[in-house]
Amino acid sequence: MISAFTGQQIRDTEQPLLDAGEGAVLMQRAAYGLAQAVAREVKTRRTLAGASVTVLAGKGNNGGDGLFAAALLARRGMRATAVLAAAEVHQQALAAFAAAGGRTLYLEPGNAEELAVLCAGDDAIIDALLGTGARGGLRGPSAELVASLQELRPRLVVACDLPSGLDANTGEVHWPVLEADVTVTFGGVKAGLMTDPGEGCAGRVHVVEIGIEESLESQQPELRRLTSRDVGAVLPHPGRRAHKYSRGVLGVVAGSVRFAGAAVLGVHAAALAGAGMVRYAGPQTVGQLVLAQTPEALWEPDEPGRVQAWLLGSGVDGKEQLARAKDAAAAALAADLPVVVDAGALSLLPERCPPHWILTPHAGELATLLDSLPSTGEVAVTRDDVESRPLHFVRQAAEQTGATVLLKGATTLVASPSGVVFSQSEGTAWMATAGSGDVLGGVLGALLAQCAETIKDDDGAYAGLGLDVADRWAALAAVAASVHGRAGSAASAELAGGPITASAIMAAVPRVLGSLNAECDRPRP
Ligand SMILES: NC(=O)C1=CN([C@@H]2O[C@H](COP(=O)(O)OP(=O)(O)OC[C@H]3O[C@@H](n4cnc5c(N)ncnc54)[C@H](OP(=O)(O)O)[C@@H]3O)[C@@H](O)[C@H]2O)[C@@H](O)CC1
Numbered sequence: 099m100i101s102a103f104t105g106q107q108i109r110d111t112e113q114p115l116l117d118a119g120e121g122a123v124l125m126q127r128a129a130y131g132l133a134q135a136v137a138r139e140v141k142t143r144r145t146l147a148g149a150s151v152t153v154l155a156g157k158g159n160n161g162g163d164g165l166f167a168a169a170l171l172a173r174r175g176m177r178a179t180a181v182l183a184a185a186e187v188h189q190q191a192l193a194a195f196a197a198a199g200g201r202t203l204y205l206e207p208g209n210a211e212e213l214a215v216l217c218a219g220d221d222a223i224i225d226a227l228l229g230t231g232a233r234g235g236l237r238g239p240s241a242e243l244v245a246s247l248q249e250l251r252p253r254l255v256v257a258c259d260l261p262s263g264l265d266a267n268t269g270e271v272h273w274p275v276l277e278a279d280v281t282v283t284f285g286g287v288k289a290g291l292m293t294d295p296g297e298g299c300a301g302r303v304h305v306v307e308i309g310i311e312e313s314l315e316s317q318q319p320e321l322r323r324l325t326s327r328d329v330g331a332v333l334p335h336p337g338r339r340a341h342k343y344s345r346g347v348l349g350v351v352a353g354s355v356r357f358a359g360a361a362v363l364g365v366h367a368a369a370l371a372g373a374g375m376v377r378y379a380g381p382q383t384v385g386q387l388v389l390a391q392t393p394e395a396l397w398e399p400d401e402p403g404r405v406q407a408w409l410l411g412s413g414v415d416g417k418e419q420l421a422r423a424k425d426a427a428a429a430a431l432a433a434d435l436p437v438v439v440d441a442g443a444l445s446l447l448p449e450r451c452p453p454h455w456i457l458t459p460h461a462g463e464l465a466t467l468l469d470s471l472p473s474t475g476e477v478a479v480t481r482d483d484v485e486s487r488p489l490h491f492v493r494q495a496a497e498q499t500g501a502t503v504l505l506k507g508a509t510t511l512v513a514s515p516s517g518v519v520f521s522q523s524e525g526t527a528w529m530a531t532a533g534s535g536d537v538l539g540g541v542l543g544a545l546l547a548q549c550a551e552t553i554k555d556d557d558g559a560y561a562g563l564g565l566d567v568a569d570r571w572a573a574l575a576a577v578a579a580s581v582h583g584r585a586g587s588a589a590s591a592e593l594a595g596g597p598i599t600a601s602a603i604m605a606a607v608p609r610v611l612g613s614l615n616a617e618c619d620r621p622r623p
Pocket residue numbers: 112116121124125128156157158159160161163227228229230231232233234235236237258259284308
């Protein structure tokens with residue numbers, strides 16, 4: 099699992115080392131790691147000697163890291179320039195930079211655009227204006243410089259610790275921000291690099307060890323990301339004596355005459371993701387389409403038989419289908435069964451949901467949901483609010499509803515009502531396509547049905563994650579998001595990175611499950 103921490107957690111962990119006079123050593127490690135990363139990137143395009151690098155240096159230790167790194171790069175033959183954004187910068191770092199032959203320019207009112215043009219053509223730009231000590235975004239000439247550079251699209255931007263203007267704790271972005279190709283972060287991943295909109299500005303994230311990593315392990319991560327091994331370990335795996343009922347039966351109330359595809363996709367995705375059986379409840383015409391695509395499913399319009407979990411809501415429209423969803427929600431609540439609550443069913447929540455109810459809104463639906471809750475304040479929450487502060491709002495929704503909430507996006511966040519949050523980001527932008535969410539619902543429903551009766555006892559699978567039992571539902575939802583993202587990326591990769599449909603995502607699911615299992619050295623069933 100990859101853990102991400104707040105800036106404050108990192109600083110608190112560093113403090114004993116700073117108190118022991120180790121600050122300079124930490125900075126040297128950070129600068130060395132940063133310089134190595136820049137050199138590696140530049141060398142993929144050209145030789146280091148004679149290549150040019152500009153460091154944008156702020157007044158704090160982030161600027162110090164950047165200047166020391168640029169000094170190291172100058173000593174390796176790069177033509178190094180520093181643009182100083184403050185009258186006073188880290189003195190030892192500036193001295194080291196000057197001693198290595200670096201050129202110094204001063205950012206002043208009125209010269210931001212000129213400096214941007216001067217350095218935009220360089221082989222690399224290091225953004226070391228603000229780090230974890232930032233309060234708010236860039237201002238004045240620094241903001242102008244970054245805005246101009248962003249427009250000029252430099253060849254390679256490497257952010258020092260985090261892109262300046264990004265909130266290390268929340269991923270909120272104070273524009274302007276110079277979007278990075280690579281972020282070299284120190285000691286541990288900052289939470290703001292694993293949640294949007296921050297993650298979208300960070301590029302590839304590379305962690306440099308500076309000696310605080312072991313101490314950091316005692317902190318509760320602000321965000322968690324499952325690796326392929328974690329996902330493989332949690333995925334259900336049929337025993338030798340399994341039969342279709344023991345594998346897990348999923349009940350689906352999705353789709354409608356108007357949105358028939360949602361039912362077809364949800365049911366088929368669930369079947370492909372390993373549900374032992376899928377029971378579909380809906381209108382006859384839709385039932386026929388469902389069976390045409392998935393003859394393995396059962397169409398039970400009135401009283402579906404016994405299930406281990408429900409998928410409710412995607413594409414539900416009209417009184418009759420909404421009534422079915424309502425009945426299923428009531429039955430699920432009474433029998434204490436897990437439920438995926440999507441789209442149309444988000445308006446059917448009981449006063450307090452259990453954590454094994456997993457809501458799967460996108461940003462707009464989450465805003466509507468939050469507005470409908472009595473505990474939300476008087477100011478309406480909008481889609482824009484959710485998109486600019488997804489971590490805040492997904493946590494709020496889980497806390498206020500009692501449910502686990504999976505907020506769909508380029509980075510998908512899953513919040514448990516306890517405050518534990520997972521972040522998965524394996525997908526591709528091509529997955530923003532009609533029906534993609536219905537496929538995710540089917541995959542998650544299938545996982546819930548397969549794991550519903552064992553999740554509490556399955557200590558081995560969750561052992562490495564350090565989670566309370568109540569947070570396992572969030573982990574399982576994160577597994578679904580990961581499988582869905584990987585399936586989308588695999589489907590697109592098969593088409594040379596081209597566009598994909600929801601059907602293509604769905605078709606790739608079994609292969610992704612197979613390879614995740616193989617990665618965990620599990621025997622084939
Ligand atoms: N601690 C360590 O040992 C290690 C730390 N490391 C590195 O240090 C970084 C943290 O350094 P830091 O604490 O000096 O803060 P940093 O982000 O460089 O600058 C903040 C300064 O800028 C100012 N300022 C604030 N907001 C502003 C704004 N919006 N616009 C303009 N100015 C603003 C504010 O000054 P003030 O305004 O308060 O006078 C403050 O002094 C961390 O990210 C990592 O890179 C590594 O080397 C490993 C070892």
